[in-house]
Amino acid sequence: MSETLINLIIQLFAGAAGGSGVAKANKNFDLGPIANAIVGALGGAGGGSILTSLVPALAGAAGNGGFDIAVFAGQLVGGGVSGAIVTAIVGLIRNALVQKQRA
Secondary structure: OOHHHHHHHHHHHHHHHHHHHHHHHOHHHOOOHHHHHHHHHHHHHHHHHHHHHHOHHHHOOOOOOOOOHHHHHHHHHHHHHHHHHHHHHHHHHHHHHHHHHHO
16 A cells, blocks of 8 residues: 555545544534534544645655654644544634524
């Protein structure tokens, strides 16, 4: 499997975990369990990809073929944090719109 695909998978899972975690921590961000995971995964993939392009060392050594724990940790943290941030933003916007409709 190519390193890019592996990095994307790590970012997706980390983003889903980050999105679910931030929603559990603060109910103002909660979109529901499935939506938290989906929005977090998308945020993790997007944010992780941006982070990889800004910090090329996180992409890994091309052709190395080995496992690099620093690259794995960087993708995991980047995807998790990005997923949490995107879920929080989307949750705040959605809940503000729901509150506005009720008023």
